[in-house]
Amino acid sequence: MSATIIDGKAFAAVVRAQVATQVAAAKAATGQVPGLAVVLVGEDPASQVYVRNKNRQTVEVGMNSFEHKLAAETAEADLLALIAQLNADPAVDGILVQLPLPAHMNAEAVINAIDSAKDVDGFHIDNVGKLVTGQKAMVPCTPLGCLMLLRDTLGTLEGRDAVVIGRSNIVGKPMANLLLRDGCTVTVAHSRTANLPDVVRRADIVVAAVGRPEMVKGDWIKPGAVVIDVGINRVQPAGAEKAKLVGDCDFDSCAAVAGAITPVPGGVGPMTIACLLANTLTAFCRRHALPEPEGLTA
Numbered sequence: 001m002s003a004t005i006i007d008g009k010a011f012a013a014v015v016r017a018q019v020a021t022q023v024a025a026a027k028a029a030t031g032q033v034p035g036l037a038v039v040l041v042g043e044d045p046a047s048q049v050y051v052r053n054k055n056r057q058t059v060e061v062g063m064n065s066f067e068h069k070l071a072a073e074t075a076e077a078d079l080l081a082l083i084a085q086l087n088a089d090p091a092v093d094g095i096l097v098q099l100p101l102p103a104h105m106n107a108e109a110v111i112n113a114i115d116s117a118k119d120v121d122g123f124h125i126d127n128v129g130k131l132v133t134g135q136k137a138m139v140p141c142t143p144l145g146c147l148m149l150l151r152d153t154l155g156t157l158e159g160r161d162a163v164v165i166g167r168s169n170i171v172g173k174p175m176a177n178l179l180l181r182d183g184c185t186v187t188v189a190h191s192r193t194a195n196l197p198d199v200v201r202r203a204d205i206v207v208a209a210v211g212r213p214e215m216v217k218g219d220w221i222k223p224g225a226v227v228i229d230v231g232i233n234r235v236q237p238a239g240a241e242k243a244k245l246v247g248d249c250d251f252d253s254c255a256a257v258a259g260a261i262t263p264v265p266g267g268v269g270p271m272t273i274a275c276l277l278a279n280t281l282t283a284f285c286r287r288h289a290l291p292e293p294e295g296l297t298a
């Protein structure tokens, strides 16, 4: 193995410490602390893991955490009523509605009902439009975390060839826009891309967010490239008792060729939660007309 392992878990701890310091300063300035409301409808397992870790970390950085658990069969109107209440609540700076929502709900309508200034996921249509047009926005947490890791690993991203594999609204598309803004030449590839290995081989930066376990192989990677693996796939190895987490990259073969690579777990996942806390602080600072948090925005 030749690649440097990018320690997202350690980097996320540094980000959370920066958030904690700036939360304390914001509290000194205003007498208030940021509050994050998380709404979980039903019992999606990935969301439960996320909520568990998030809740603890929110409190650890000195912010208030408000949890709202609704039954899977909750009516959309009742969820919208809760969102209206959180929008109006001055103690709530950030609102996150866990996705996926149950099938009977219109996720787009629910997300767009959130006050865009409190939309710490950056999924509201106003924030999407602002990101694409280069206006000050709330930026989705996972792409923001990936950007922080890339800047830390490479310094400037200007002029680099980046390939994002995956075109989702929550990772692929916002990631591509952030990389464009930082001066990369960006290709958005996906599961239907022709000659995907050849496309990936051009890249100085590979962000894999396609949701297919270990799909990206080492012989797709340009020697020395930086590989950011966003995938979190639970797989059941033959003969093993417990499921294990793997990324969208075949770690061993990619690490043999890449210059640097994020592991799964311990890579992008912890950064996502750290950036959620950073976004909540950013939302608080904007609502209270304080300066933007330092080093925590895109």
Ligand SMILES: Nc1nc(=O)c2c([nH]1)NC[C@@H]1CN(c3ccc(C(=O)N[C@@H](CCC(=O)O)C(=O)O)cc3)C=[N+]21
Pocket: 046, 047, 049, 050, 053, 096, 097, 098, 099, 100, 121, 141, 232, 245, 264, 265, 266, 267, 268, 269, 270, 272, 273
């Ligand atoms: N509105 C919304 N926003 C989200 O950001 C969102 C969501 N809904 N729904 C569910 C997914 C999932 N998600 C994770 C974040 C961090 C880890 C994480 O910290 N993972 C650890 C490992 C955790 C484990 O051991 O299972 C790691 O990669 O090291 C996992 C999953 C955010 N999500």
